[in-house]
Amino acid sequence: MSEIPAIRSRKLEITYNIPISKTKKFWDELREGKIYATKCKKCGRLYFPPVADCGECYSSEVEWVELSGEGELLTFTHIIVRPTSFQDQQPYTVAIAQLKEGVKALAWLTDVKKKDIKIGMRVKLVPKVFEDGRVAYEFKPAEKKK
Ligand SMILES: [Zn+2]
Numbered sequence: 788m789s790e791i792p793a794i795r796s797r798k799l800e801i802t803y804n805i806p807i808s809k810t811k812k813f814w815d816e817l818r819e820g821k822i823y824a825t826k827c828k829k830c831g832r833l834y835f836p837p838v839a840d841c842g843e844c845y846s847s848e849v850e851w852v853e854l855s856g857e858g859e860l861l862t863f864t865h866i867i868v869r870p871t872s873f874q875d876q877q878p879y880t881v882a883i884a885q886l887k888e889g890v891k892a893l894a895w896l897t898d899v900k901k902k903d904i905k906i907g908m909r910v911k912l913v914p915k916v917f918e919d920g921r922v923a924y925e926f927k928p929a930e931k932k933k
Contacts, residue, residue: 809839812851817914817922822856824890825849835890856912857929858884863896863904882926884910896926903928 813836816823825834827841828848835854840847863882866873873879882896882904892912896904909929916922 810837813837814922820914822854822912823851824854826852833890835892855887858886858910860884860906860908860910894925898927
């Protein structure tokens with residue numbers, strides 16, 4: 788068995804430009820501290836993260852709806868063995884919460900000790916702007932009512 792002559796390239800780091808033309812508003816609003824979902828004008832289905840076309844009735848007639856971000860923790864998992872692109876991160880927690888408006892959201896859960904995370908706890912989905920300008924969103928424990 789002969790090997791094909793080859794030289795090994797250096798390790799490449801790849802970044803993508805993800806097309807966001809139809810959901811650009813979502814990213815712009817995140818930067819302003821607001822969380823938006825899209826709602827199908829035809830069948831009323833709510834989508835988070837926002838989508839340009841309804842997967843339920845295939846309508847492209849969607850409208851923007853601002854979310855409160857308030858939700859209840861449904862499930863979570865601690866990620867110890869991180870994917871390559873997250874090697875520089877500390878172990879983190881990924882959670883799914885049911886938002887007040889009726890959609891589920893998946894995001895990191897931060898600002899809470901592992902032992903204090905409980906199914907059913909109140910969480911708030913908040914925008915996060917990174918130092919390099921990227922935007923994302925994450926869950927934080929909701930403020931306790933006095
Ligand atoms: Zn629809």
